[in-house]
Amino acid sequence: MATLKPSPSPASVTQAPKVGLRWGIILLLLLGAVVNYLDRSNLSIANTTIAAEFGLSSTQMGLLLSAFLWPYALANLPAGWLVDKFGPKKMFTWASGLWSTATILSAFTNTYSLLYAMRMLLGVSESPFFTSGLKVTERWFAKSERGLPTSIINTGSQIANAIAPPLLTVLMLTMTWRGMFIFVGVIGLIIMLIWLKVYRDPTWAEKQLIKGTDAVAEQGAGMEKAQTADAPKANWGSLFKHKSTWFMIIGNFGIMFTIWVYLTWLPSYLEKEQGFTLKETGWIASIPFVAGIIGVLLGGLISDFFIRKGVNAVTSRKVPIVGGAILAAASVAPIPFIDSTVVSIVLLSVGYFASQLPSGVIWTLAADIAPGEQVASLGAIQNFGGFLGAALAPVVTGYILDTTGSFNNVFLLGAGLLLLGALSYGVFLKKPISKATH
Template identity: 50%
Template sequence: MPGSHAAPSSEVPWARTISAPGATSARADANARRIAADLNIIAALGFVVVAFWLRFYRDPNVQEMVAIHGNAEGVSNTKKAEKQASWGELFKRSNTWFMILGAFGIFYTIWVYLTWLPGYLQQQLGFSLSQMGWVAMLPYMCGIAGVLFGGWLSNELIKGGMNTILARKIPIAGGAILAAAAVIPAAFVTNVPLVIALLSIGYFGAQVPIGCLWTLAADVAPSNQVASLGAIQNFGGFIGAAVAPIITGAVLAATGSFAGVFVIGGILLVVGA
């Protein structure tokens, strides 16, 4: 009987129409709860870090300050003799532009990792969400090691008698070149473990310069210009960080591949070195 089949055929679409939004809403709620839990964990870890800092940090004592700055009277006389440079004068110095360019290239690459690595692992390498979390952790763990290694290396070079500026430049340039040497080949490798290894080495290298970048302004500028020069350097770095996800998205939209993304990052690292 034709009439007996009409009702089921009309009920199924209605059932799907009604149930689909409900299922979507449930998934959205579950995702929102997971994100909220993750953010709460991050916030809690922040309080732990603050507690450790408050417990263990102390201001340098008089002897340590003299060791850092030299004779106290000489430091006082130097400060009196220093003339505050304007920002315009700082921009006329070649060192300022080298610092801006170096920070731009390094921060650009770091923010490509921070904003696009999970998407790359999922879209290009085919990792599931559960797999991606563990794999994405590896480059960032290597980055932690890179920051510590860069600071340690610079201090060891200074202890060995090397000029302070050169002892800062070696980790900055060396880390950037190492990162470029790992990131560019990653664009053309298809073996997944090798890609992850290259990305991990690349992020290690990109983080090696960070500690030295933060101290470079204090090393090259008079004490009354350190904050201004540091701000200008960070300005260059954060411009790189800001344009990194935009350029990455544009390259992906135009090419459909991450190869160009890695090559651009590698070139900027070499230029920044």
């Protein structure tokens, strides 16, 4: 008769398998984020080309650029709940397969309305990605070490933004904008297949190792583990009863507006206001986004540093969020009054770097604020607020361009909203959900 092997104790599990696998998963999510954002960026790169082909005004192009963003913002609400319910493996698989298909189908559209519909489908299908990544870091990493992996995943968006202008411009010039869309879509399908093969949730023993890391960090910071253990479990809708949820929505709204002005209109700004050619724009537009890569990683490192020093998690996350938003506002506000192209690009780069300091930390903050079973839900609700701002950015920018012929008011509006974001996170967001007042 076969004998049953005893379950392994936490001590019998070596660090090597857990460390190797969990960072391999983060690397795969990083690649997924790169492809995810290349799918979003392709329309921005082809902005002037598609506008000329379809005969679009700046306002019409602004509406097309936002066609992804409105469905994405709204779909984030159920996406977070779905990730909490079905887990990151299933949701990322379905999401990446659907968004890649939408990108490929976009290449075969021949009318404005069809292209608009494909961008809406892209928005819905991409909504579970970052909530899936948040759930992965919540499952595989202790609270005191989540800042870096979450920031690494979010760095993928900045890597994509940095390589998108030169890479997608070259693809567009060699295989037309339609070929560029197909190329990016096929890469997404490959990522989906790899994810389906590689990802798994941590075992019981691996979970104990992770909990042990949290216990040590909490003890060192003087925290009580029972702080949230006895809190009542909230359902999805009850999260909206907490003030913390609303301040996260408002704060992310203010920050994301300016980020998406960069993501949707920067190539056009460089061509129309700075006089660069399409080929020159492909390289110059990448400079702010390279700075953004550094900003995302630095934000995560800063927040984790303060946690290791004994500062509570919420305050530690707020340092790069609030500081980054203020620095970004101070950088973009002077641009309308600068005549030098070089100085303008420097300010744009500093502004984007600063606006990305909060990027990964904002997601990690959701894991610190929410009860464990509601992490993805709260992260998605916060992202919903951010992408309401993101959805308004291209439309408002297009309207301002059509009415004033200049980006000046766009930068001033963006600076004001960044300060709103800093105020909401810095002054009004104070407590985890379990302590917030209903």
